[in-house]
Each structure stands twice: as C-alpha cells, then as structure tokens.
Amino acid sequence: MGPFPILVRSVVHHVGRKSNPFLSQLFGRGSYTRRVSPVSGSSYQWLNQSYRSLILQSASESVKMERLSGSDSGIIEVNLDRPEAKNAIGKDLLKGLQHTFESINRDSSINVVMICSSVPEVFCAGADLKERRTMNPSEVQFFVNSLRSTFSYLEALHVPTIAVIEGAALGGGLEMALSCDLRICGEDAVFGLPETGLAIIPGAGGTQRLPRLVGKSVAKELIFTSRKIGGKDAMLMGLVNYCVPAGEAHLKALEIARDINQKGPLAIRMAKRAIDRGIEIELPSGLELEEECYEQLLNTKDRLEGLAAFAEKRKPIYNGQ
Missing domain, CATH: 1.10.12.10 (Lyase 2-enoyl-coa Hydratase, Chain  A, domain 2)
Incomplete structure (x- = not known):
C-alpha cells in the first residue's frame, strides 16, 4: 500500500522549515520531500514514502486497536481513549488514527472495522480547541488539512467501516463518523457541526459528506445554525443506519459486523x-x-x-x- 495521504499544498508550504515546531511534533525530526505521485480515480494525492515512515514512528496511546478472535476473527475494533479531553482530536490522537488506519489497510486478514469510544457518553468531541489556540494560522491550516486527508483515507479503506456512536459526536467527531460506511448510534447520541459558531466552517469533510448523506437543504440548515440533533432525528434524516436504546450501539454494530464478516x-x-x-x-x-x-x-x-x-x-x- 502506498504512503499515507495528506494534502500536498499544506506540506509543500512547510517544506524545508525543519525548525517548525508543529512539524516536529506531528512528524518527528527529519527531512522532508516534495515528491508526490497522484492516485488514479482519487481526489487527493499521496506523499512520498519518507512521510509514511515518519508517521509510523509515533503511534498514540489515545487510539487502541483490538483484534477479535474465534468466530469473530476478521473484525477489528478501533477505540478512541482520551477521557481527559472527551476524545478531542489533537496532534497525538491524529497520529494514532493515521498509524491505525495504515495498519488496517496493509492487513489482508481484516474484514470489518468498528470505530468506537472507550470514554463513556462521548464518541468524539471534535477538535482539541485548547491545543488549537497554541497554533499560528499556518499550523492550523496544516493540521486541518492533515485531518481532512486522514478522514479521506478512512473513507477509502478497502474494508467496511462502522462508527459506533454513544453520546456526543461533534465537529471533527461527526466528520470522522461521516467518513465511515455505516453509522450506529444510541438514542442518547448528539450530533452537530458547531464550526460556524466559532466563525469557521467544517474543514475535515463536513461540508461535502453531510449533504451527500442527508441532502443539501438539511445539511445547510445544520451547518448554518450549528444545531445539534439527537439519535432519533439523525435516524429520520438518514444520518445513521440504526438508532438503538442507549448503551446498545456496540451490540448492534457487532451484530452487523459479524454478518459482514461471514460473507466473501x-x-x-x-x-x-x-x-x-x-x-x-x-x-x-x-x-x-x-x-x-x-x-x-x-x-x-x-x-x-x-x-x-x-x-x-x-x-x-x-x-x-
């Protein structure tokens, strides 16, 4: 499998700036390259192998991957585990997602992926805004571009992916769920894209994937108003495949994953x-x-x-x- 995808423009903008603190934290120390190669049939480009090696050097403790066994062999659970920040996506968690998705795409024994949360009452609260405040505009742009390409990579995984949502899936958390093939939620789930309330727009695929899923008019209303919706409303508008009683989303998702796992x-x-x-x-x-x-x-x-x-x-x- 090729190197991990990331939007090239943002990286080239930083090429040669080895002292850039954000690049040092995201990729580690090392040289950077301008070489890229397009992928046929894809809307994004892929970085040179050197970037992939740098990314794989630093997995996050906030993302844990578990391989199920026995008759469930072939099913992988990816658990977000950053309780102190409600699974908010910062640089460390982003690295963990990148590493995990690449590992999945290289493993031919994996048939289904479930993306879950180990933190009660939350799937993912979105971007880590405390960390975001420490970034300058160039670093923010690079991070958001990296997040967008990470979700594009998730969407392009060769196996089915299921988002298991209990509690809040907001901002980047909802954008990650939108990048999955299926979404299962509990009745207590809360969905929303609050970015316009912060004077920005959803920048990791929300403006593109949400209207493709629920329709242009509904997506505009949700994004323009930053309105939050519950699990039942998400089900009615087609945002999720199933809405089950609170606490039972994982059980339903596992049932579907098992069904898929039995197929060719x-x-x-x-x-x-x-x-x-x-x-x-x-x-x-x-x-x-x-x-x-x-x-x-x-x-x-x-x-x-x-x-x-x-x-x-x-x-x-x-x-x-």
Whole structure:
C-alpha cells in the first residue's frame, strides 16, 4: 500500500522549515520531500514514502486497536481513549488514527472495522480547541488539512467501516463518523457541526459528506445554525443506519459486523469499490465499473466455495482467495 495521504499544498508550504515546531511534533525530526505521485480515480494525492515512515514512528496511546478472535476473527475494533479531553482530536490522537488506519489497510486478514469510544457518553468531541489556540494560522491550516486527508483515507479503506456512536459526536467527531460506511448510534447520541459558531466552517469533510448523506437543504440548515440533533432525528434524516436504546450501539454494530464478516471478503471489497466509485460517475460508466469488479471475482476460490456450499446446503468457508 502506498504512503499515507495528506494534502500536498499544506506540506509543500512547510517544506524545508525543519525548525517548525508543529512539524516536529506531528512528524518527528527529519527531512522532508516534495515528491508526490497522484492516485488514479482519487481526489487527493499521496506523499512520498519518507512521510509514511515518519508517521509510523509515533503511534498514540489515545487510539487502541483490538483484534477479535474465534468466530469473530476478521473484525477489528478501533477505540478512541482520551477521557481527559472527551476524545478531542489533537496532534497525538491524529497520529494514532493515521498509524491505525495504515495498519488496517496493509492487513489482508481484516474484514470489518468498528470505530468506537472507550470514554463513556462521548464518541468524539471534535477538535482539541485548547491545543488549537497554541497554533499560528499556518499550523492550523496544516493540521486541518492533515485531518481532512486522514478522514479521506478512512473513507477509502478497502474494508467496511462502522462508527459506533454513544453520546456526543461533534465537529471533527461527526466528520470522522461521516467518513465511515455505516453509522450506529444510541438514542442518547448528539450530533452537530458547531464550526460556524466559532466563525469557521467544517474543514475535515463536513461540508461535502453531510449533504451527500442527508441532502443539501438539511445539511445547510445544520451547518448554518450549528444545531445539534439527537439519535432519533439523525435516524429520520438518514444520518445513521440504526438508532438503538442507549448503551446498545456496540451490540448492534457487532451484530452487523459479524454478518459482514461471514460473507466473501473479496466480494465485500469489490462491492465497496463499485459503490463508492460508481456513485461519482454516470450510470453507463458505473455499470462498466460494476462489470470490472464482478470479473475480478470470477476466478476466485471463494466464488467456487460459495457455489459448492450452496449445493451441499452448508455454511461456506471463505479464505479471501
């Protein structure tokens, strides 16, 4: 897998400034490079391998990854664990997310990812505004660009992702949930993009992903007013897939993850690719894309196993081959 994506303009703006304190904290000490290469079919660019190495040097204690076992093997839980700041996203937590998402994308044994919170009554409170106040405008721009590209990377993961939301998902927390394929919440969940109240706009994908999910008019009203909504309203407007009694979001998400985990993993990945890329193009081109994705599954062992299991009236055993 290629190096971790980040918006190139913000990085090039800082190239050569080895004394920049924000770069030192985010990437560690070292040289920086201007080399980039575009990714076909993507709206963002990828940095040179040297950036990836620097990022992987510093994982965060605020992001923990757990691999489930037994019949749940193939399911990964990513837990946000920064209770003192209600999982607010600062530089350290951002590094942890980047490291974790890259690790997931390199691991072919992973079939489903659940993004959860270890902190009661909160999913993610958004950006760490206390930390933000210590940054100058250039550092703020670099950080927000990094956060936006991190969520784009999350959205582009080759496996399905499920946001498990209990409590507050605000600002960058909601933008992270919007970058997942599915969203499951408890009735006590609270969603909102409060940025206009701080004289800015959602800068990590909120202005783009929210209207694509709930419609332009509804998204405008939520963003213009910074209005917060509960889990039931989020369900009615299509922001979440399921709203369950408070405290049961994880159980419901695990139920869905298990269902996905039993399906052919290559088929799930091709289905995600066909849907995500197809929705952005005209129908005829989308159908051609569907054909290409289908053809990639014709000669797989999993497809033959599925046919054999159907004929023998047994549960298929898929190996992702």
